[in-house]
Each structure stands twice: as C-alpha cells, then as structure tokens.
Amino acid sequence: MSNFLSPVERYYTSKLEKFGTLPAGVDWNSVEGQSKRFEQLSKLIPTDAVFSVADVGCGYGALLGYLSERFGKFNYVGLDISEAMIDAAVRLHPQASDAQFLVGTKPDHEVDFAIASGIFNVKLNADDASWRAYIVETLVRMNEFATRGFSFNCLTAYSDADRMRDDLHYADPCELFDLCKRQFSRNVALLHDYDLYEFTIIVRK
Numbered sequence: 001m002s003n004f005l006s007p008v009e010r011y012y013t014s015k016l017e018k019f020g021t022l023p024a025g026v027d028w029n030s031v032e033g034q035s036k037r038f039e040q041l042s043k044l045i046p047t048d049a050v051f052s053v054a055d056v057g058c059g060y061g062a063l064l065g066y067l068s069e070r071f072g073k074f075n076y077v078g079l080d081i082s083e084a085m086i087d088a089a090v091r092l093h094p095q096a097s098d099a100q101f102l103v104g105t106k107p108d109h110e111v112d113f114a115i116a117s118g119i120f121n122v123k124l125n126a127d128d129a130s131w132r133a134y135i136v137e138t139l140v141r142m143n144e145f146a147t148r149g150f151s152f153n154c155l156t157a158y159s160d161a162d163r164m165r166d167d168l169h170y171a172d173p174c175e176l177f178d179l180c181k182r183q184f185s186r187n188v189a190l191l192h193d194y195d196l197y198e199f200t201i202i203v204r205k
Contacts, residue, residue, distance in 0.1 A: 057119035
C-alpha cells in the first residue's frame with residue numbers, strides 16, 4: 001500500500017474501532033444516506049444480469065448486503081486498504097459463498113463491474129493536486145479490470161462553502177465527467193440530483 005494512503009487507512013480503521021459495522025464506521029452519517037448512494041452506484045448494473053462486481057473500498061461489506069437484496073446471481077469481491085475492515089466484513093458475511101474479501105485496491109482477476117463509494121472523499125493532509133492524480137490513477141485501474149463498466153462517487157465542488165472541510169476533497173463533477181467521456185467510454189452518466197452533497201458517475205462500456 002502506498003504511503004500516500006497510509007493515513008487514510010488509519011483514519012478509517014479508527015472509525016471502525018469507534019463505531020463498529022455501522023455507516024458511521026465508514027464515515028457516513030446515516031443508513032438512509034448510505035442506501036441512497038448505493039442506489040445511484042448500482043444503476044450501473046442491469047437488473048436482469050448475472051454478473052461479477054468488485055467493491056473498491058468495501059469497508060465492512062455493506063454494499064454486498066444491498067446488492068443481495070436487489071439482484072439475483074452475482075459474484076462479489078470486496079477490496080479495502082484496511083485489514084481491520086476486511087476482517088470485519090468476513091465476520092459480518094460468513095454465509096456469502098459467492099463473495100470474497102481482500103486487502104488491496106484491485107482484484108486478482110477481471111470482473112464485469114467495479115463500484116467505488118466514498119474512497120475519494122477523505123484526503124486528510126494531502127494536497128489537492130496529488131489527490132486529483134490519485135483519483136485519476138484509481139479510475140484508470142478500475143477501467144482496466146472492469147470489463148463492462150464502473151461507477152464511483154465524490155463530494156461535489158458545488159457544496160455550500162460554509163460546510164466544506166479542509167480534510168475532505170470536493171471534486172469538480174464536470175471535470176471528471178469530461179475525463180471519463182474522453183478516456184474511458186462514450187457512454188457516461190453524471191448523476192447529481194439526489195439531495196446529497198455529492199455526485200455519482202457511471203461509465204458503461
């Protein structure tokens with residue numbers, strides 16, 4: 001794991017230790033907000049598909065539960081840089097035979113889809129230019145191992161200025177839409193209409 005992400009790993013591990021396997025344990029405010037994010041991100045996946053998916057930054061595996069309630073047959077791999085998160089995910093989903101959880105940032109095989117929720121938000125003391133480069137590098141990697149597409153979310157640069165925090169990254173949705181459109185696929189959707197201070201981008205190949 002890059003030294004660049006070590007402080008982020010410690011940040012999320014401390015959240016898990018404090019709050020456990022709840023939305024607050026992965027730094028979200030509520031179950032409702034978490035579900036709303038998953039709803040947007042999972043619009044990537046056709047409802048009648050049999051598929052494989054990588055959950056990049058899976059935390060304790062909440063997305064697996066969400067997908068299991070709404071889709072049929074699929075294979076899931078959860079990835080996280082926090083070993084404590086992966087341990088928690090394994091304990092929380094002992095019966096998930098078509099799921100695996102791994103410490104890292106990419107699966108050991110190609111998948112149909114990749115989903116990343118919240119991994120671009122907490123930059124801590126990283127400078128904005130370095131963090132933007134990290135986002136692009138991560139999207140390039142996701143594009144390489146996800147054969148049918150990927151989705152991700154970011155806090156939005158359109159957030160209220162008085163609510164913005166120095167340790168968080170607020171991305172320009174137009175900039176990332178343009179990047180995805182030019183570099184990854186002609187089929188790109190920007191979702192910015194679901195009443196959270198963030199946006200979701202869906203890339204379909």
